[in-house]
Amino acid sequence: MSQATELPVTKGPLIYRQSIWTRVTHWVWAICLFFLLLTGLQIFNAHPALYIGNESGFEYENAILEIGAINSAAGPRGRTILFGNSFDTTGVLGMSGDVARPTFTAFPGAVTIPSYRDLATGRVVHFFFGWVFVGTMLIWFVASFINGHIRRDIVPKPGDLAGIPRDVAEHATLRFKHGRSYGPLQKLSYFTVFFILFPLIVATGLTMSPGMDTAWPWLLDIFGGRQTARTIHFTVMLLLVAFFIIHIIMVFAAGPINELRSMVSGWYRASPGTPKAEGDRP
Amino acid sequence: MSRLITRRNFLRSSALAGSGLVLAGCDQFDFLGDKSNPVRHVMEQANVLTYNVQRTLIGDQALAREYSASEIRQGMKPNGSVEPSTPEYMFLKMQNFEPYRLTVKGMVEREVSFSLAELRNMPARSQITRHDCVEGWSCIAKWTGTPLGPILDMAGVKPQARFCVYHCYDNIQRTLTGDILYYESSDLVDAYHPQTILSYGLNDQVLPVSNGAPIRLRIERALGYKQPKYLHTVELVDDLSPFGRGKGGYWPDNGYDWYGGI
Numbered sequence: 269m270s271q272a273t274e275l276p277v278t279k280g281p282l283i284y285r286q287s288i289w290t291r292v293t294h295w296v297w298a299i300c301l302f303f304l305l306l307t308g309l310q311i312f313n314a315h316p317a318l319y320i321g322n323e324s325g326f327e328y329e330n331a332i333l334e335i336g337a338i339n340s341a342a343g344p345r346g347r348t349i350l351f352g353n354s355f356d357t358t359g360v361l362g363m364s365g366d367v368a369r370p371t372f373t374a375f376p377g378a379v380t381i382p383s384y385r386d387l388a389t390g391r392v393v394h395f396f397f398g399w400v401f402v403g404t405m406l407i408w409f410v411a412s413f414i415n416g417h418i419r420r421d422i423v424p425k426p427g428d429l430a431g432i433p434r435d436v437a438e439h440a441t442l443r444f445k446h447g448r449s450y451g452p453l454q455k456l457s458y459f460t461v462f463f464i465l466f467p468l469i470v471a472t473g474l475t476m477s478p479g480m481d482t483a484w485p486w487l488l489d490i491f492g493g494r495q496t497a498r499t500i501h502f503t504v505m506l507l508l509v510a511f512f513i514i515h516i517i518m519v520f521a522a523g524p525i526n527e528l529r530s531m532v533s534g535w536y537r538a539s540p541g542t543p544k545a546e547g548d549r550p
Numbered sequence: 551m552s553r554l555i556t557r558r559n560f561l562r563s564s565a566l567a568g569s570g571l572v573l574a575g576c577d578q579f580d581f582l583g584d585k586s587n588p589v590r591h592v593m594e595q596a597n598v599l600t601y602n603v604q605r606t607l608i609g610d611q612a613l614a615r616e617y618s619a620s621e622i623r624q625g626m627k628p629n630g631s632v633e634p635s636t637p638e639y640m641f642l643k644m645q646n647f648e649p650y651r652l653t654v655k656g657m658v659e660r661e662v663s664f665s666l667a668e669l670r671n672m673p674a675r676s677q678i679t680r681h682d683c684v685e686g687w688s689c690i691a692k693w694t695g696t697p698l699g700p701i702l703d704m705a706g707v708k709p710q711a712r713f714c715v716y717h718c719y720d721n722i723q724r725t726l727t728g729d730i731l732y733y734e735s736s737d738l739v740d741a742y743h744p745q746t747i748l749s750y751g752l753n754d755q756v757l758p759v760s761n762g763a764p765i766r767l768r769i770e771r772a773l774g775y776k777q778p779k780y781l782h783t784v785e786l787v788d789d790l791s792p793f794g795r796g797k798g799g800y801w802p803d804n805g806y807d808w809y810g811g812i
Binding site for chain 1 (some may be wrong): 582597606607689793811
């Protein structure tokens with residue numbers, strides 16, 4: 269992408285940035301989250317409503333989200349009720365697919381595994397990847413604690429907080445400094461994902477298990493009941509999807525080849541002017 | 551110095567990334583719905599792992615949470631079979647379940663059976679618990695019944711018995727070749743659990759037909775499909791393969807995990 273006609277660009281050093289632990293866990297997670305998301309939407313479709321509290325209100329109102337279909341004068345329509353506000357979501361939520369023969373599922377078959385209604389299979393695949401996800405998380409935490417990845421790249425330091433305004437300005441103008449460590453916003457994002465969202469989605473998932481609620485009843489107390497835990501599980505899913513979208517956009521914005529190389533081989537081209545260190549390649 | 555990222559490049563890349571998000575349908579993974587698929591078989595082992603880990607983590611006697619009476623805010627939502635139409639059941643219902651007997655058989659020292667009146671005269675247990683359906687919803691209700699454990703002891707469970715199979719009256723599925731009757735099973739840990747009761751009362755009323763009259767088994771540490779309604783026989787066995795399609799229950803035969811604790 270550099271323009272050859274301009275002054276020669278001094279290259280920064282090639283640094284070994286991502287350890288084998290970071291790279292392998294990254295891709296295993298990517299696969300897990302893909303299946304967990306699509307089977308999770310399948311499971312959600314079995315009862316497409318979210319509630320606050322211990323139970324689901326059938327004779328009283330404690331739902332915050334309901335996705336379904338209704339009959340209107342103009343025929344069936346997809347309808348989503350969020351915090352009491354009703355939205356026509358025909359074509360996306362509640363009713364989707366072929367106009368002549370629509371499917372009446374909350375999330376369309378294009379984003380569920382399997383593509384048809386099959387709660388049993390959704391659960392089998394969800395729990396399989398749930399185990400792989402949690403196992404990978406344990407490996408990542410131990411490896412990243414030992415090899416310094418958490419300390420160096422994930423936990424924000426006081427200096428990082430002070431550097432946030434500048435980092436925001438750099439992101440806004442798409443000028444990225446590719447350094448040896450992560451930037452303040454990167455650290456904050458990854459810290460949020462690893463230390464808040466990942467543990468939260470696992471813990472709320474476990475809270476939905478009647479077996480785990482017996483083993484660890486405090487799960488019900490910290491999340492405010494099984495149905496609230498289910499709602500949090502869903503909300504964290506949305507946040508992880510938002511993270512994924514920003515993550516992919518940033519990879520493209522910051523140089524997809526360099527970013528992808530660092531997550532495959534570990535080697536990353538730092539910005540010109542980055543001080544050289546032992547182990548770097550030219 | 552040139553800027554590596556121009557706005558045009560950025561927009562182009564973003565559009566590319568965005569288009570990658572639009573999944574072109576996921577029917578390429580529909581093969582996982584085939585119950586004989588070897589990949590699915592591997593994935594199902596995760597449920598075996600869940601069962602073993604939960605059996606290790608949860609004390610055999612640990613109780614599922616019980617709620618206070620004020621937390622019963624609605625009736626118990628009926629689901630699955632709500633009106634069995636087998637001749638045997640319809641006859642019993644017509645007779646107000648007078649001729650009903652609960653039978654314990656199989657790998658026991660002596661086969662025993664009890665009428666509804668005898669079951670109601672046994673020591674009772676009431677518990678206000680949360681019923682978690684595999685679909686995702688929950689409902690809190692008060693269940694009253696007699697614990698299964700002492701009844702199993704009356705029959706004398708033989709040491710080689712490993713599971714209880716629960717046979718039910720309801721025709722959960724009607725096919726061209728006949729009715730498929732609901733059945734479920736559990737290990738002996740769940741069968742002997744103090745909250746595992748043969749319930750005949752729901753929210754201080756006689757258990758209604760839509761919720762499993764005359765007897766519904768409660769296994770409180772598992773999902774709703776492990777709580778068979780319209781129960782008539784408890785059979786002690788060491789192998790689940792002779793029943794139904796061999797997976798230990800109507801829903802397990804249809805691809806759901808047998809343990810049902812998650």
